[in-house]
Amino acid sequence: MNRYVWPVLLSTLFSLPTYATPGVDEPTTDMxxxxxxxxxxGDKAHAGHEHAVSRAGQPGKARKVTRTIRIRxxxxxxxxPEKLTVKAGQTVRFVVTNAGQIKHEFxxxxxxxxxxxxAMMKKMPDMKHDEGNALTLEPGETKEIIWQFxxxxxxxxxxxxxxxxxxxxxxxxxxxxxxxxxxxxxTAFRSH
Numbered sequence: 001m002n003r004y005v006w007p008v009l010l011s012t013l014f015s016l017p018t019y020a021t022p023g024v025d026e027p028t029t030d031m032x033x034x035x036x037x038x039x040x041x042g043d044k045a046h047a048g049h050e051h052a053v054s055r056a057g058q059p060g061k062a063r064k065v066t067r068t069i070r071i072r073x074x075x076x077x078x079x080x081p082e083k084l085t086v087k088a089g090q091t092v093r094f095v096v097t098n099a100g101q102i103k104h105e106f107x108x109x110x111x112x113x114x115x116x117x118x119a120m121m122k123k124m125p126d127m128k129h130d131e132g133n134a135l136t137l138e139p140g141e142t143k144e145i146i147w148q149f150x151x152x153x154x155x156x157x158x159x160x161x162x163x164x165x166x167x168x169x170x171x172x173x174x175x176x177x178x179x180x181x182x183x184x185x186x187t188a189f190r191s192h
Contacts, residue, residue, distance in 0.1 A: 055110045056155030056175065059132030060091035060148035068093045071157070073137060075100030077167035079157060085174040091148045098137035104169070105159040107134040108147055114158045114170065121160040149175050 069092055072080045080099075086092055096106045107117055117134075121127060128136040135143045149155070155173035158165050 054108065054113055054133055054155075055150060056108055056113070056153070056173070057148050057150040060146040062093075062146055064091040064148065065093045065146060066090055068095060070095045070097070071106070071171070072097050072099040073104035073106065073159060073169075075102055077159075077164055077169040079159075079169065079171040082171050083174070084157075084171060085176060086149050087178045088149060088152045088175050089178070091146065094145045094147060095142065096135060096137060096145065097142040098139055101139050103139065103161055104137050104164065105134065105161055106137065106143075106145065107158050107160060108145070108155060108173075109133060109158070110153070110155055114156045114160075114165065117158070118160050118165045121162070121165075149173075151175065152177050 067086070067090060069084060071094055073096065074080060094106070094108075098104045107114065109117065133145070133147065135145060137143060153175050155175055157171040157173060159169040
């Protein structure tokens with residue numbers, strides 16, 4: 001395909017609704033600006049298209065990172081760790097290493113977005129990602145994604161290289177409301 005068809009296909013396949021979350025930064029229309037991938041504001045192929053915005057959150061800002069999570073993509077079609085818990089609104093730096101001998105992906109989204117992305121990758125298996133919510137990793141390669149999680153719920157991290165997602169290459173991300181610290185008052189009882 002020529003270079004003009006890709007943006008139209010991606011725009012169509014990745015058009016996702018934006019959900020407002022209290023305490024979460026509003027998404028911008030140019031999610032790739034920090035990674036060096038920019039779109040001209042007059043680019044009609046990307047009009048109305050929010051890159052990497054997901055029901056699971058959106059790309060975060062480095063200055064707001066409160067936690068770093070290291071993840072390894074394995075040739076056993078698994079991630080290590082396979083289960084994570086984060087706070088709604090939390091900004092996390094994922095340091096992702098392909099510890100295997102074959103190419104892997106790291107894509108953040110909810111279950112429905114992952115199913116849609118899996119279907120797209122079946123049609124375009126050579127697609128490479130280096131976006132706000134997705135990376136393609138060569139064997140031995142390490143990359144980072146900074147992600148701000150959205151509302152309470154469940155997200156997924158998945159690999160959509162041919163056959164990987166179907167083989168179970170996904171990690172579950174629980175997005176929980178932050179626990180508010182309650183003031184505890186102790187009262188001593190005296191018996192008379």
